[in-house]
Amino acid sequence: MKKFNITIAGGGSTFTPGIIMMLLDYLDEFPIDTIKLYDNDEARQKTIADACEIILKERAPEMKLIASVDPEEAFTNVDFVMAHIRVGKYAMRELDEKIPLRHGVVGQETCGPGGIAYGMRSIPGVLELVDFMEKYSPDAWMLNYSNPAAIVAEATRKLRPNSKILNICDMPIGIEELIAKNLGLESRKEFEVNYYGLNHFGWWTDIRDKKGNSLMPEVIRHVSEHGYATDGSSELEKQESWNNTL
DSSP states (O other), X not given: OOOEEEEEESTTSTTHHHXXXXXXXXXXXXXXXXXXXXXXXXXXXXXXXXXXXXXXXXHOXXXXXXXXXXXXXXXXXXXXXXXXXXXXXXXXXHHHHHHHHHTTSOOOSSSHHHHHHHHHHHHHHHHHHHHXXXXXXXXXXXXEOOSSHHHHHHHHHHHXXXXXXXXXXXXXXXXXXXXXXXXXXXXXXXXXXXXXXXXXXXXXXXXXXXTSOBOHXXXXXXXXXXXXXXXXXXXXXXXXXXXXXX
């Protein structure tokens, strides 16, 4: 079976080790030869790369890891690019969330004024990565996690309509696990869904068990009576204002 080469753009992110550990869980289905980390912050990326080296030494010593700030080195001869960049880092996220609050509106990184500001920073950064990928590995696909997901997805659709990009987010998976708990099920794998949208901007239009029975009435009943809280939820998640916002 072919072994794939992957570039993780935003390699200096503290989420990068988690992505690598996730990939290691599926090597039987998705074998990997080389993982390349790419970031424009060399010092930050080195710290993360050192941690990832330890992970690979323990779990997949045969796999190669390269950390680079050079686009040509990072994007040449790869099959997939996983992008999860944060343009402006957390210093700008703080402003995105606090400035709207001072004016009495939602302070959140994916919607409202903060989401728009973050989107205006993210769009050029993601487009730059798309251009690097298409220049150095024109057959590669990009899996883009970069927020604000809905804004970035729409921008790439309009500005790079022929590019091979899948904009994704794991938020629906987490919410589906919450739904499963609320229904008394072990896992989200016990039902099938129709879902449309991205990130904090999506809808479940149908949820059915494996026998085809609709679970939507019970989901709606639980949310209307209890919000999204489960028995294991934090005190914050049990607050009415939290559930109304969510």
